[in-house]
Amino acid sequence: MIKENLYAISALFDTPDSIMKAADNISTEYKRFDVNTPYPVHGMDDAMKLTPSRIGYFTISIGLFCMSFMLYFMYWSNSVDYPQVIGGKPFFAFPAYVPIMFEITILTGAVLSVAMMISVLFKFPNNAHPLHDSGYMKAVSSDKYGIYVEAKDSNFDYSKLEKQFKELGASSVSPIYYDEEEVDWKPNTWDPKFVIGTIGIAILTSFSVYMHMNKVLFMVPFDWMMNQERADYGETSEFFADGYSMRVAPVGTIARGFIPYQYDSPDSASKYMTNPTVASEHNLELGQRKFLTYCSPCHGNMAEGASRLKGNMPPGPDLRTEFYQNFTDGRFYHTITKGKGIMAGYESQITREERWAIINYIRTLQKAFGTPVVKTEEEIAENSETKTEASE
Amino acid sequence: MGASITVEYVKKALPSGLIKWSSIGLIVGLALVIFSATMDMQRLAFSSLLGYMFVMSIAMGALFFIALDHITGSIWSTPFRRIAEILTNAIWLAPIMAAPILYNIFLEMGGHGMFDMYHWTHDAVVAADPFLSQKAPYLNESSFIFRTVLIWVLMIIFKFILVGNSYKQDKTFNHKTNKVNAAFSAIFMAVFAVSITLTAIDFMMSLEPHWFSTIFGIYYFAGTFACIVAMITLIAVNFNEKGLMIEGINKDHYYSLGGWMFAFTTFWMYIAFSQFMLIWYANIPEETFWYMPRMEGTWAYLSIALIFIKFLVPFGLSIQRPSKTNPKRLKLVAMWIIGAHIYDIWWVSYPTYSHLKETHSPFFGWQELGFVLFAISAVFFVFAIAAKNKNIVPIGDAKMERAINFHL
Incomplete structure (x- = not known):
């Protein structure tokens, strides 16, 4: 026998206007409630009286932090650890770094914000939620507009809320239950499905990487990086009169930084x-x-x-x-x-x-x-x- | 189809300060312009370039804003479209602003220019320069004047179609007008893309006729659109505070305006940096020489200042969400962006003047300030005159009812 607990009371509405009215009404009294709609409804933030999200500050801080790290890394690798002259540019070639800094800011800002959301707010690896697999969720993900108030809310009163929703014009009001077992459920690492799936993906990835690196790259339309219209060293040149592909440096040329030793005794x-x-x-x-x-x-x-x-x-x-x-x-x-x-x-x-x-x-x-x-x-x-x- | 009044709107008198201050600015500016004309025609022509490019930004940018509203069917921008429609009257100022330049080019056709401005206007130089002789079929005096006038005419035609229909709609409330305008907007988009590119190339890029940059038209467009949205924001926020706009303009409308300014501030930097980085990386003398004088001496500091003025300051001022809905901040950012756009035009065109004067130091004095004052005041003056008997919002537009109920 599964022990069932009341999670929330949910109500379904038929029009976006009625859900706006409901959200406006419910938000005056309750804190722990949420609205689910099949598409974003404009003005819902105001109706739910949500304060502006502060996630932007988090995203920009993490983005700028990673950007500065990337800048330092490029500086270190290109001008400290392994300085190389590329295209006659200075070792610290800032303009060339800007696109990378820009990309890194956006990439890390976006990816880490989502990763933080999943790990902190969704408590990964837990992937169960009382709303999952409920009739309510099925309805709001197709054509209904839903609102629910959690039982944890300090003002929660089932019969009062039921009456309130009916007055607001809800087409149906229903309770949502959950069993502790389900919420506490943790995925098993050695679940055969998971293991087989992982191995399957690994094999597929290895196979495609192997095919790509060893076969596809050598096939005719994809080998354009390898077979280029250029002379290799030691090749006979048809272009130059002396037949050498490798050109002889002009007389008196010395390598960069090399000073010849001129004393013979x-x-x-x-x-x-x-x-x-x-x-x-x-x-x-x-x-x-x-x-x-x-x-x-x-x-x-x-x-x-x-x-x-x-x-x-x-x-x-x-x-x-x-x-x-x-x-x-x-x-x-x-x-x-x-x-x-x-x-x-x-x-x-x-x-x-x-x-x-x-x-x-x-x-x-x-x-x-x-x-x-x-x-x-x-x-x-x-x-x-x-x-x-x-x-x- | 519903030909009925859907929104309540009462036309109110424009603020008296608008016409007063713009006419004072116009008179002071005009006096300075005339005074500088008596002293140095060459400098006047260069400073008129600031005025002309600014006025074209307003006139063409406003038409672009209108066309964008029609073609995308945007809801939020409809209440502000009328301000853009009235601002298109700036096109009448274009011939006045361009007069010193065009007059000189006209004289160059006879070989007797008053002063040196566009290198390619000198026939002897062009004949001796294989580069310029190759470009001569495009870059010559008569085709320059032809293109300029053609662009004005095209803009005026589309102004009469798009803006005229919108004025008519105020009385007829005919919803079909929106469809007609959307169709003309689609044609206008193509015309606009070519016109703004050619304007930028002819007036600013041909100051250095040897230079190549395929992105230059978009560079000017990015500044243009930031400038026109800033202009609309400045007027709309001020009018809304005085109750001249329609009831129902809320922070979500403000947010959208602020979002456009923010977006195009960033877009300008993206384009400007792309242009710089590709030229810097390829390092081809035919391209890099344009940046060389801008990276030497005082100009180097002014170039760094450009990054701050045109990008970092407005970016920082409007990055936060609340700052896009705060009317005070919006007005500040709007004025800043308009100033920054003129600074950008100056930064693009004035190194050539320094070069002609055989110096590396920049020129910015009362001549330039006078012309900029003249141009800005003229735009506001024309706006005030044109707006006198017009509704400030397009009340007959089919989208108006939804527009004033707009929420993000």
Whole structure:
């Protein structure tokens, strides 16, 4: 035996005018009531004395929040994490972001408002409501105009309301019952229908995605992105006289940001190059990091020449000795760039700035551990002269 | 079919301030215009461009509003349609506003222009420029004048048909008039689309005859419609507060007017940004050069100000639901949008004047203010004269009864 509780009293009306009158009348006395009509009736908000909805504020806040997040994300991905020049535009190409910001505002505002409505107001996953499957709902979703007052309303009185509805011209008045079991009903995740349905959708989706990605895209009208009227690398060109599809860059062209290394001997490098960096804390940290990565396997962690290679390669020399203290920065630079003897050049592994940082770091190690170089007074004088010249 | 009176309406005298202030504005404006004409005809022609484009916005926009009301059978807009119908009289002002420009172009036909305004009017320049010689079959003095006059004539013809029928309906109460007007409105829509595009292209875009922008006609239209709805709102809200409109105009009517202003403020930004972004992205010199002077020096600040004036401020002022039903806010937004539309026209046309003066600084002085004052006052003056013996609402319209019972 199902225990039935009274949910509401409902009344059906035949015309939009009568439902307006009823809503106007009922709204003066009752709070927990609602109107159901087959289509939106103009002026119903006023008749029901509804205050303007505040959902707009929620939607705009969530939309603007997501928009700012999107703006930050585009800024971060395009100008911080992976800056790339696209079409000669700046990294932070604001005009190009505007359409995305606009779309994101609308999309998130709309979707999250609906999601919030379903989860907060409708108490998802509960999908039962006492009005479901009632004669009242059938009538108002075809051709009748319905109004109901919930039994929870503080002024609720069945017989009084019945009389009131009749006076307002209701064509029928009926109670709506519900059983607790039905309202408390929760969907079962392992319901065979649900499981089979989910698996069915998964299979269908996988199949269509597979067909699309592997078959359809390679069929004739849809493969226009893949087979384009353009030359691939290594292809013979019928257009250019020399037969090459890949064009040779004009003489003297260099890649963006690339500066060629122009010294061919340690002496010229030593003569013409000076260290452009300052041995700052940051610079030395960089130098240490790169030294430990690239130099220390052969030269040792402290540049002492103690190799970790255990005889597989001849150990690098101790870089702290007087011989190396007398090396100019330019000579060091040339050695790192081009290599020396068995040492390979590190031009492609270590950037220019990092090379200078390593040299600064080696100098620091020399000052800390190396044999002090006794300079003659003339040399000191000469040094100070060049310094004053430089400062001038 | 029901040829009967369905609504109660009593015609009341117009507020005395309307004719008084508009005639004062007209006299002061006219004095400034004449004074500036004695000083610098070139500057007068440029400032008359502000007046002409504004007046055409009112005249053509009002006709568009009327046609939209007929063709869609809108209920809410019917009480305001008569205001638009009276505003169509602004078309009579168009020849006055365009006089300095057309006179100069007329003189250019003989090769002796008084001043330099439209680059393509100089035959020697056109002959030396392959670009302009290609465009010459369209862009020449005689066809320019022909098109301008043709557009006026077309507008006047449709004004007589659509507005004249509506006036007649006030006496006959014949509901069939609505159907006749709806049919003519459909024809008018096509005429309007071409006319407003050509007006925008001829008068504003051809200031830079090398420039391409296919969206420019819609750009002007977006501003036009925002401007005419703002004008109707301004008049309707004021009249309704003084009881000149019909009984039954409620906040839902206001909401619809506010909604149009809000919508077309946003639509203008959408179009303006589309134009900018496509040109910015494609980065083709033939297109970008139009934006270059607008992004340099003082003009850069004025361009940023345009976004605020034409979009952000009216958008912010009317985004909330209650602000669209608040008469005070509606009047403020309406006046703001009318001003913003003139600012927009100025922003489009005046960089060319700066260019002709070989400077990057903008020009805005009493000459421009005088002409704008002259144009706005003239529109109100013509409105006041025309509205004197007319009903302020189309009482004979078949939709009127439903219109005053309109609810959202």
